[in-house]
Each structure stands twice: as structure tokens, then as C-alpha cells.
Amino acid sequence: MSAHLDEGRLLALRDRDTDGEEARRHLASCAACTEALDTLRARGSAVEAALSSLDEQWDVEAARSRVRGRVAAASAAAARGRTVVGRRPRAALWSLSRAAGLLLVTAAAASALPGSPLRAWLGARFGGDERAATVPPPAVEGAPAAALAPEATGIRLSVPSGPLRVVLHDVAAGSEVRVRLVPGTEASVYAPAGSRFTSAAGRVEARVTPGEVRIELPTGVDPVSLEVGGRIYLRSTEAGLEVPGPVVTRTEDEILFRIPG
């Protein structure tokens, strides 16, 4: 080999990530490439030192305990026939939401009928906007009876025009709040059983018991905002969606927050 080694090949030699015997032979007889390799070695030491300056000490035992607890919780939930590891499969989650939505719409329609006992019940339990309705735990489409109804309840609000504010109180540290951006003008909030909801024009408030909260925010309403424990997690602005909350994951139509401890 007569041509000099390029930087990539020299780097592979430095990092011992090549078995290029030909390159080694060239190196043995080429002072320029040997010098270049020495330069790369010095550069590597400088890079290593710079990266090491960023390092911190970590509480490994606290992390071990948290991971062990979450794995145990996931295993227990799996034994009950539910999948909760990390994130639920999207299809299952949103079929659950769709089923809940159907029930909510049904409940809302029933509540609109004059003389409906549901209307009276809703009025007594949830003051405010009649466009909102709440339902008992939603069923999972096609699931056996044993897997029905995670302990959740929900509220749906029709919002013909903005603004829309969703305000959550009492969300426990470590809980996940999953926000789904949906087309249309209907907002919904699902939270564990025992949670309390109130609504007024353009506003939904929930005092939630510990567990996952799921929110559907309509993209047809502007502006929208989500406030958790007095802190803005999400709001629409002229520039787009601003998300200052503690995001765990984000896709085009879904944002997962985890409440900090």
C-alpha cells in the first residue's frame, strides 16, 4: 500500500477496531501516518479527559430500589392480565380510550334527555357545564370479564371554541400523565377511581387520586393549556405547542409526562 491511511482507518487502528494487516504494514514503513496516529492518540486522551469532566456521582442504590420496585409492579400487573411496562401498547391504550369515549358520549346523550335520571345524577355530582359528562370505569373492547375496567373514571367536555384549560390537582409524584392530541373539539380526562372532576366553560379541573392520568386534547381548539400542580406543562402558542413540563417521551400526537418527586 503506497497511499497514506485516511483518518477513519487510522482511528480504527488507534481504537484496535480493525484487523487490517495491510494498514499495519503501511504504518510500519510510513513516518507520516505514524505521526498522524500519534496525533490521534493525543487527541483521544484530550477527548477522554474532557468527557470525564462531565461525570458526576450517582446514587446507585436508590436507582436499584426504584428499578426493582417498578419491575415488581409491572410483573404484578402482568399477572393480573394487564400490560403496564413502560408504556402500554398504543393500540390497547387507545382502544380503551375509544371505548371510554363511546360510553362518555352515550352518557352525555342520555344526560341531555329531559327527565333522564342520569342528567339529575350528573347535575348533583358535577356542577357546571352541562356539556360535560362523567362515566364509571370504561370497559376494554373485546376483553374477557376479568380484564375489564381498570379502576378509572373520566370526563368529556365539548369545546366549540377556545380557550381550553385542563387543570390537575393532587397528582402524586411519579405518576404519569399521558396527553393525546386528537382531532375535533372534544376534550377528555381519565383518572383513577376516586378522582373528582369539575368543569366550566373552557375549563376542566380534576383532583386525582394516585395513578395514571390520560388526557385527550383537541387540536381543533385554540388556545389550549395543561396545568399540573400549579405548573404549566403544555400550552399552545402562535409558534406552536410549547411543552415546558417534565416530558418522558413525545411523538407527533402523544406526550408522556412523569410528575417529579
Added chain:
Amino acid sequence: MDFDATFDAMYPPLVRYCHRLTGDRDAAEDAAQEALVRLFARSVEGPAPAVRVWLFKTATHLIRDRYRVEENRRRLLQANPVTPGAPEGPERSLERSMERERARRALERLTDRDREMLLMRYEGFSYREIADVIDVAATSVGTLLARAERRFFEALGGSGEMA
């Protein structure tokens, strides 16, 4: 898979990598722990090197998702976390703080892919493993890595010229 043995072997380098990548303690711990939860809860099995690649790939994707919004990533990279540890003199403390700031700014000037490749290399991954995580051809890794390292070094204030 033995929980404690795997945790002890994987968590420290994983959280270090995540922290170097994000510059944010909470984000690093979240990503590293979430990746480990998924590993154990999904009963991922395999030889240690393959498990390590799986964990780093999962954590990298979690971080990419989290920082898909560029401004959010920049804000976190600019954070200047406090380093716990033994007390040190004010001069040394200032010096360390400047070193850290310079390194963070240099990392910030890299593309996401360059940053991920560089940090994985300095966690001891082979070029083939890096290719697996970053989704590039294994034969390209040497060239891409050389460029990433050169850019980082230049951003630190070093000369990028080869002898």
C-alpha cells in the same frame, strides 16, 4: 438474568452515557432506569454485550424522543448541574466548572448522531455495536467517528489538523 449482577454491570455506564448525552441529571436517570425496567420486565435475554447494546439503544431512543424538540434539548444541555463530592478549593472548583462548561458546549455543537457515536465509543463500544445503535453501516463508522471526534476536539479549542 440476575437482577443485581446485571444492574451493577449496566447502570453506572448507562447513566453516565445518558448524562453526557443530555447534560441533565434527572433526564439521565429517567432514561437509564426506564431502559433497565424494560429490560427486566420484558425478560430480554442474551449475552452481556448484546444486552448492553440493547440497553444503550433503548436509552438513546428514549432520549431522542424526549428531546425531539430542539429548544428543549438546548435548554437542558445548557443546564449546569452541581457536582457533589469532596470539598475542593475555590480555584480548583472554578477550573473544573470551566472544563465542564467547555466540554458541554463542545458536545452541544455536534449533531445528535455525532454526539451519540462519540459517547458510545468512549463507553467502549465497538464500531459494529455503534453501527447497530446508530443505524449506519458498520463500514462507515470509522470515518463518521473520526469526523465527530475531530469536531468535538476543535470545539474544545484544540487544533484539528493531522500531522
